Each structure stands twice: as C-alpha cells, then as structure tokens.
Amino acid sequence: MLKLNKIHHIAIICSDYEKSKDFYTRVLGFSITRETYRQERSSYKLDLSLHGNYSIELFSFPGPPPRVTGPEATGLRHLAFEVDDVESAIAALQEHDIQTERIRTDVLTGKRFTFFSDPDGLPLELYEKTTWNGKWINSL
Structure with a gap:
C-alpha cells in the first residue's frame, strides 16, 4: 500500500483572479504565502495558507472553461x-x-x-x- 502522509494542497482554477483572491483572503481568511505571475502562461499562481498550513493553490489561466455542472458531477x-x-x-x-x-x-x-x-x-x-x-x- 502507498503510504500517504497528508493532503498537501487543493488546486483551484478561477475565472477572475482578483475577485477570487479577495474572496479566499478577505472573506475566508486565508493568508498569502506566495504570489507568482508566470509570464509564459499569462497566469497567476497564488499559494494560500490557513493557520500556517499550506492549503490552496489558486490559479488563473486565460479563458478557462466554466464548471460543467453542479456538485453531483463526476470529480471533486x-x-x-x-x-x-x-x-x-x-x-x-x-x-x-x-x-x-x-x-x-x-x-x-x-x-x-x-x-x-x-x-x-x-x-x-x-x-x-x-x-x-x-x-x-x-x-x-
């Protein structure tokens, strides 16, 4: 059996980077660990922590497709x-x-x-x- 230690992070792709950054930091209270702009991808990667634990990677990509359906779809x-x-x-x-x-x-x-x-x-x-x-x- 594979030995897993813990869940390391959750990756989220957002459609409006500034709006999602505000939501996860100001509204939900996550702290910014690191913010990186990746020129070659025209993309931001925002590393977020909760109470000192690295938790979420928030990504922006140009023109990501919308979520297909609600929470009952296959996947997360x-x-x-x-x-x-x-x-x-x-x-x-x-x-x-x-x-x-x-x-x-x-x-x-x-x-x-x-x-x-x-x-x-x-x-x-x-x-x-x-x-x-x-x-x-x-x-x-």
Whole structure:
C-alpha cells in the first residue's frame, strides 16, 4: 500500500483572479504565502495558507472553461471547511452578501453543515467541528 502522509494542497482554477483572491483572503481568511505571475502562461499562481498550513493553490489561466455542472458531477464534489459554529460562520459570510443553503444535520455524525459557493460557483461547505475518540461525539 502507498503510504500517504497528508493532503498537501487543493488546486483551484478561477475565472477572475482578483475577485477570487479577495474572496479566499478577505472573506475566508486565508493568508498569502506566495504570489507568482508566470509570464509564459499569462497566469497567476497564488499559494494560500490557513493557520500556517499550506492549503490552496489558486490559479488563473486565460479563458478557462466554466464548471460543467453542479456538485453531483463526476470529480471533486466540494471543498469543506471546519468551523466551530455554523451559524456564526454563516453570519460572517452574509456580511459579504454571500448566500448559503439552509443548515442541515449530518445523519451519521449529528453535526450541522451548509453549502455556499466561491466566485466561480465552486461548491464550498461549512461543517461544524467534530470530536473523534473512537466514536463520534455529538453535540446535538
């Protein structure tokens, strides 16, 4: 079996670099680790960290095709972020006029979650913090 240590990063291609850069940094709170303009590709590569952990590579390319369908298409379904309290996180998003779906409860863990979208419609999830001690610890 291949020994994997952890997920290193998630790569996202955006259609409007400045809009997505603002969204992931100012709205979601990621820190810029490095920003590189690649002249030969007419492309930016923005390395983003969350709490000191390298997490996302945000790319711009000239004329990328739009996402074909919603989250039920084959491929990456969504990117989920852990939050302490889903309602507080929703309120913070609403301050930036970002709409979320209704809050739902995961039937397996009892934790609350919701979905919203980045500027290109990439489905993002807020998932309340889960404790694991050999079994799920439910707060609801």
